[in-house]
Amino acid sequence: MTTTAAPRHLPVLLDEVVAALAVAPGETHVDGTFGAGGYTKAILDRGAARVLAFDRDPEAIQWGKALAASSGERLTLVPERFSRMRQALAARGVESVDGVTLDIGVSSMQLDEADRGFSFQTDAPLDMRMSRAGESAADFLNRADEAEIADIIFRYGDEPKSRRIARAIVVGRPIETTGQLATIVRRAVGYRPGAKKDPATRTFQAIRIHINQELDELEGGLAAAEQVLAPGGRLAVVTFHSLEDRIVKRFLKERSGALPSRSRHLPAATESGPAPTFEAVAKPVRVGEDELARNPRARSATLRAARRTSAPAWYSFERGSAI
Missing domain, CATH: 1.10.150.170 (Putative methyltransferase TM0872, insert domain)
Known part of the structure; x- marks a missing residue:
């Protein structure tokens, strides 16, 4: 593999994702699904001091090297699953971040490369x-x-x-x-x-x-984002079908205290249980007609976003159990 420039890829709901992240100069962000780097580039363009971009696809990491080289060391490529962002950040001396972006599912590049076997x-x-x-x-x-x-x-x-x-x-x-x-x-x-x-x-x-293992990965990624986001940090998640969207919707409802937890591993957010870890849960945003005309693959995309509170995360990775 010698290609260093990413193939053409249209990041879905880009303006809406960047608005939800409210990127401020000097901040540190995680792009959990780097792909062709569309969200990462937009975050860097808005003045983020550092972006740690995750992707388990070795080709995406290879494509990202050109952007990393031109970023003035502001971009760190992480060849890892985003569900392991807590461990990967800690290994790089990063304790918390100001934003986490997740774009769930298969990328256009993976679909368009016949030898990857994603498309018929x-x-x-x-x-x-x-x-x-x-x-x-x-x-x-x-x-x-x-x-x-x-x-x-x-x-x-x-x-x-x-x-x-x-x-x-x-x-x-x-x-x-x-x-x-x-x-x-x-x-x-x-x-x-x-x-x-x-x-x-x-x-x-x-x-x-x-x-x-996409749905397990999504659940793990949401829990990891809860762990690494600083108070006031923003989470933005784009999903492409109902199975993914239901997981994100349920997570944000539970963690904001709007819905009792159904998990046998997690207590409900009641007066005697853990405090809500997310607030300002935004209404879901879907693709408009103009974007759909440019990118038909975006037709089922849904963006959900929320802001991290100062409450401790519900799940302790160190203890391996719910608090």
Whole structure:
């Protein structure tokens, strides 16, 4: 890999994210999902003294080196999952930050690179790994049993025909390419050319989420942001489908005291429980018509933002339990 300049990528809700972050000169921010660096560049342009940009995709880190070199040492690239931002910041001598940005899901660059296997628009190896490490989508589909595959497709893809698709996948193994998988799914559910949405979309989304543990990563990232944000620090999270958005919405409602915690690991925010760790929870912001015309992939994006209070985080990583 020798490319140093990031490919074209349109950061979603950029102006709205930057407004929610209220970046002030001299501040330190975390961009938990660097990608092509759109949010990071905007934060730097508004005078942030330092941005620590996380990405588990080694290609994104490689692309970011040019921006880091031109930043005057204000940008630090961190090749790590954003759920580990507390540990990574501590290792770099950073105790707290003024803002955390998370742009959840797969990036345009990953979708557009056929060999990454995220899209069925081009027949390519069935990979889907953001980090380029661990079990690939092909590995999973070729070793898992029918029930596990069906459960993943139903849970993460909201696919009502998940059992039928899983059965067809098992019968059609081995599966090695995106084209093979898309064909199997279309045959299983009955695909009519010209349909508004390709029936393979839900299955591909579900498998990608499973392979990259995206929802667990999101939950871990929100808890880590709660740990590292200084009092008054801002959190901005952009999601792209309802599973992600529900997690962020629930987290902010719980942590702002607007909703009792449903987690068996966390006490409710009552008079005898922990104080709210977030306030000024903004109304959700969605993409306008102008941006949608420029970037159709942004159609389902939702921004949620809030401000950190001075209350202790609900979860203690040091003790490994809720306070």
